[in-house]
Amino acid sequence: MIGLPALYTFTGLIFVAYAALSVARKRFGNAAFWGLLAASFLAGDRFGNFGNGLLVLALVALAGTGALRKPDVGDQAEDGSRRGNALFLPALIIPVTALAGTFLLPNSGLIDPKQITLISLGLGVILALIALYAWLRPPALAALEEGRRLIDAVGWAALLPQMLASLGAVFAVAGVGDLVGGIAGQVIPHGSLFAAVLAYAIGMALFTMIMGNAFAAFPVMTAAIGLPLLVHGFGGNPAIVCAIGMLAGFCGTLMTPMAANFNIVPAALLELKDRNAVVKAQVGTALPLLACNIILIYWLAFP
Template sequence: MIGLPALYTFTGLIFAAYAILSIARRRIGNAAFWGLIAASFLGGDRFGDFGNGLLVLALVALAGTGALRKPDVGDEADDGARYGNRLFLPALIIPVTALGGTFLLPGSGLIDPKQITLVSLGLGVILALVALYAWLRPPPLSALEEGRRLIDAVGWAAVLPQMLASLGAVFAVAGVGDLVGGMATTVIPHDSLFAAVLAYTLGMVLFTMIMGNAFAAFPVMTAAIGLPLLVHGFGGNPAIVCAIGMLAGFSGTLMTPMAANFNIVPAALLELKDRNAVVKAQVGTALPLLVCNIALIYWLGFR
């Protein structure tokens, strides 16, 4: 049965290929960084907490000392002028496969029922890659070379979501959620559902803006307000409350420079003069989305 271990192995092999290609180009710092990422995917469950902690410290040391080099100048192939926006068509295979697999494969017996969507997403990536090779017929290693070039351009920020999600789990275990919840209950009126929904969604936005990732904010705010007040206190549907609460947190992602891989890295890649230009452009979208998410939780989560 296909599950997360298969996805981790596939991802680990991709990063291992990036490391090998970096060695071939004498980019030793990049090779070490992506090699450690590959090791975490391929054997992280066997390293133990101490081993994984050392691995993370090594990643921090490589990134903090500037060991990662930017991609080579002029090593990309530009087919944009030839194919135009048609180049984006194979990318649509990924969400279509993920959505179709989620609805069509639960009874197949081939995939872990708990990981259907993630496995379908990985399958979509493979199918999109096959379609691109069949259409464009590039050199065999071009996908890996271009992937290495792109990941080098993003740099250490590529693993920032994983790091911040781990930080959120650490905060939850440390009891930050209980502390925030205790403070919130002294402010939120006990009989006001709307006030509780507002506190949860705004808390998700603020913690996301501080920590840079909704995955980091989610365990804290859900432990503080989502579960004790909205689910247990007002009888909310946990699936609806938590899913839309996460979407509310994503509104915060759009409005913070702490989400470097989403907002600062694109500005750097596009060589924008204002490094906060992406954030400023997204505020007008983020605020209406937040209002919609607040309304959706209030109307749908407590029927």
């Protein structure tokens, strides 16, 4: 049965390739950084807590000392403007495959039902690559070369989602969720479902803005409000509450410079004068989406 280890191995091998390509170009700092990340995916479960801690410290040292070099400008084999917006079509294979796999494959016996969405997402990436190679017929290493160039452009910020998600788990274990839940219990009017939904969704957005990542906010806010109030207290559907709650958190991602890999790195790559220009452009989308998510939780999650 295919589970997360297969996906971790696939991801680790990609980072091994990035490290090897960096060595070939004498970008040894980049090679060390992506090589260490590859090791965490391929053998992190064997390193133990102490070994993984040392690995993280090594990554921090490489990033902090400026060992990572900016990407080189690669030669473009073909003018992308000739293909137009059709170039985005293969990218749609990824979410379509993830959605189809989530609904169609849970009982197939081939994939771990608990990890069906993540495995389907990885399968979508493979199918999209196959489609691109069949359509554009690029050089064999084109995908890895361009992937390396893109990941070099993003740099250490590519690790922020993992790091912040881990920080969220640490906060949850430390009891931050219980503390927030106690405060919320004093503020939310007793028996008010809408107020509880409002607190959960807005709390997800605000905590995401502070932490920079919805995955970091999720364990805290779900332990504080989502599970005790919305699911156990008002009998809400946990799948709907949690799924749309994450979307509410992503609205916070659009409005914070703390989400550096989404909002600060693009501004740097595009050489924008205002480093917060991306955030400012997204606020007008984020706030209406947050309001829609609040309504959807209230409308869909409760019988």
